Amino acid sequence: MFESLFISLQLALVTMVILLCIALPLAYLLAFKSFKGRTMLEVVVALPLVLPPTVLGYYVLLMIEPHSMLGTIWFTLFDSSLAFSFSGMVFASVLYSLPFAVQPMQQAFRSIPRPWLELAKIQGLNIKYTLLKVILPASKGGVLVAAALSFAHTMGEFGVVLMVGGSIPGETKVASVTLFEMVEMQQQEAWMLALILLAVSFVMLSVVYSINRHGLNMVMK
Amino acid sequence: MHHLIQIHVDVGTLSLDVNVNFGNEMIVLSGENGAGKSTFLRCVAGLQEAVGQVHVGQEIWLDSSAGFALPIVQRRLGYMWSEAVLLPWLSVEKNIMLGASDVEKSWFEKLCEQFEINHLLKRKPLMLSTGEAQRVSLVRALCRKPSILLLDEPFSAQAPDIRGRLRMALQGLQQELQIPIILVSHDIEDAKVLAQHHWRMREGKLLSTINTQSNESSKEQTKVEP
Numbered sequence: 375m376f377e378s379l380f381i382s383l384q385l386a387l388v389t390m391v392i393l394l395c396i397a398l399p400l401a402y403l404l405a406f407k408s409f410k411g412r413t414m415l416e417v418v419v420a421l422p423l424v425l426p427p428t429v430l431g432y433y434v435l436l437m438i439e440p441h442s443m444l445g446t447i448w449f450t451l452f453d454s455s456l457a458f459s460f461s462g463m464v465f466a467s468v469l470y471s472l473p474f475a476v477q478p479m480q481q482a483f484r485s486i487p488r489p490w491l492e493l494a495k496i497q498g499l500n501i502k503y504t505l506l507k508v509i510l511p512a513s514k515g516g517v518l519v520a521a522a523l524s525f526a527h528t529m530g531e532f533g534v535v536l537m538v539g540g541s542i543p544g545e546t547k548v549a550s551v552t553l554f555e556m557v558e559m560q561q562q563e564a565w566m567l568a569l570i571l572l573a574v575s576f577v578m579l580s581v582v583y584s585i586n587r588h589g590l591n592m593v594m595k
Numbered sequence: 596m597h598h599l600i601q602i603h604v605d606v607g608t609l610s611l612d613v614n615v616n617f618g619n620e621m622i623v624l625s626g627e628n629g630a631g632k633s634t635f636l637r638c639v640a641g642l643q644e645a646v647g648q649v650h651v652g653q654e655i656w657l658d659s660s661a662g663f664a665l666p667i668v669q670r671r672l673g674y675m676w677s678e679a680v681l682l683p684w685l686s687v688e689k690n691i692m693l694g695a696s697d698v699e700k701s702w703f704e705k706l707c708e709q710f711e712i713n714h715l716l717k718r719k720p721l722m723l724s725t726g727e728a729q730r731v732s733l734v735r736a737l738c739r740k741p742s743i744l745l746l747d748e749p750f751s752a753q754a755p756d757i758r759g760r761l762r763m764a765l766q767g768l769q770q771e772l773q774i775p776i777i778l779v780s781h782d783i784e785d786a787k788v789l790a791q792h793h794w795r796m797r798e799g800k801l802l803s804t805i806n807t808q809s810n811e812s813s814k815e816q817t818k819v820e821p
Contacts, residue, residue, distance in 0.1 A: 489680040492642050495667040496674045497694030498739075507693065511684050 375567055377544055378552035385460070385535070385548060386528040389467040390475075393524045394517070396468065397475035402505075404476070405483035420473050427470065427533030434466040434538050458540035463548075466538040467528045474523040482516020483509060515585045522585075526578035529571065598743070598775055602638045602647035602657070611635060611645070611799040619773045621766065623786040626796035632779045633677060635796070636745045639777070640674050641667040651743050651775075673741035677748045677779075679728035681720035688716040691735045698738055706734045709764040711757065725752040730761070737768060744769075744776040750785065762788055 403409070404416060422430060438445050438456040448456040456462045490512060494504040510517065532550045539546030541555075549571055556564040601614045611631045624632050637643035641656065641664060649657035656665045681690050692698065707713045710730045720728060729752045736744060749765075750758050766789060769776050778785065786793045786807070793805045 489676055489678075490682060492676075493680050493682075493693070495642075496640065496672055497735075498668045499694045500668060503694070508682065511682070 375549075375552060375556070375563060378547045379549045379567065379570065381460075381545075381547065382529055382549040385463055385467060386525045388464050389471060389528045390521055390525045392464065392468050393471055393475040394521060397472070397479055397520060397524075400476050401479035401483055402509075404480045419476050422470050423473050427531070428537060430470055431466065431534045431537030434462075434469065434534070438462050438465060438538070457538065458542060458546060460539075460546060463535050463539040463546055466534045467531060470531060470534050471524040471527045474527045475520040478516045478519040478523065479513065482513035482519075486512045519582050519585050522578045522581045526575050526582075529574055529578075596652045596773070597650075598652060599648060599650040600639055602635075602645040602649065604634070604638055604643065604645035606634055606643070609634060609799050611638065613796075613799075613801055615794070615801060615804060617775055617792060619769075619775050620791040621769050621789050622775065622777045622792045622794060623790035624777055624779045624794045624796060625781060625783075625786060626802075630796045631799040632796055633747055634799075636674070636747055636777065636779060639743070640672055640745055641665070641670060642674075654742070671739065671742045673736035673739065673744040673746075675732050675736045675746045675749050677751070679720075679723075679725070679732045681723075681728055681731060683720050685719075686716065687712065687718050687720065687723070687731050690720065690731065691738055693735070695735075695739045702740070703738060706737055706768075709768070710734050710761060726754065726757075729753065733761075733765075740772060742774055744774060746776065746778045748779055748781065750780070750782065758782075758784075759788075765789070 400415075400419065404412065404419075435457060436442065438448070440446070440449060440455055440457065445456050448454070448461075452461075456465065486509065490508055491504070494508045499507060530550065531548070532554070535546070535548050536551050539548070539551075541547045541551050549567060553564060553567045553571070556567065596619050597616060598618070599616050602611065603613075604611045609629065609631050611634050613635060624635070626632055634643060638645040639649055639656075644664075645657070646659045647657065648659070649655075651670075654665070655663065656670055657663070681687075682693070685693070691703070707716065710733055712727065712730050712734060715723060715727055715731065720731075723731065729749065733746070733749050736746065750761055753761060762785070765776070765778075778789065780786065790807050793807050795802045795805075
């Protein structure tokens, strides 16, 4: 039970870190640039919000199966299969939680007062320094929300990780799947795991909502 | 050193059309609300896209006939918005130093003293009064020794007594730097005391450019309907 909880936490943490790196340039593009295919990109990013997890899981499996391009590359690089592995689950989770990381950041970037961005140009800051000195400090709240939501959402996955990970004990069996099996087998300890998962989600959402409410104060201190 | 601004732009109901030459001098630009003064400054800075030519000394900043516009980050430019634009999480000192890594300490100290913000350097912008924030913005605009300074109502929030001292300070610094300063103002005193040239704008056109030192007035720009 605790083993699967540990795997869940590990998965959520790794996914969160990777997602923050991917979401930053995506949110930047969507917030500040207009280009061909913008709407398309926005739709693709938002897809996991409405897609049944099994559909996403199905396509991820197609993408990473041993004979696929990604699967082959992975095999030559690491000599292991991507499907039914922890890495495969990370890949799926990143896709699954993508909108939860991109959208809060995008929103935060968009709500930066325009003169602040103009100021960065006038003061001669290049893109890197504009990001480090103006955009990111101004969107601290949004980045924190993105981190908290992608962590919580990954903890809460069920369908995708079950399909892509395959529920191998000690490797890809996460807490939500363990809980399902415990209930099926009518094990008494299920309440404990359920309570822990509930608590994690509760804490994460509390963080999100308090940032949304008091975010400005936090940023300005 | 001669500078040239020749721009045209339509923004909403405003049709801005300006064609002026000027030297390294203090220019006061006045006119009614909505006459296009701020839009004019934004065009020169590059914050607003416009058609035409902007030459600052030897440098070409805008030449739309050749499809060229120098990126704003490469323009050595001092700019002050009509409201102080300060980043709230940085101290006053860090706000001033934003993007200004090569500033001589003595220059920085001189500016802080002349614009009376020495006691504010460690504070955060939210702890400043409107007038103080305005003076901080002015110091920041001057700090990188720009090759042109564009000021949108820089003294509007200052008390009358300090306003006089700030004018003197700005005048002295203009002499020292030998750069053009275009200062938008509604205050007739600014025009009287500061201006070497006084431009008046109405409905996006310059009505007159008066050389206040020789009292010669040139009205060749008067294209506005009576």
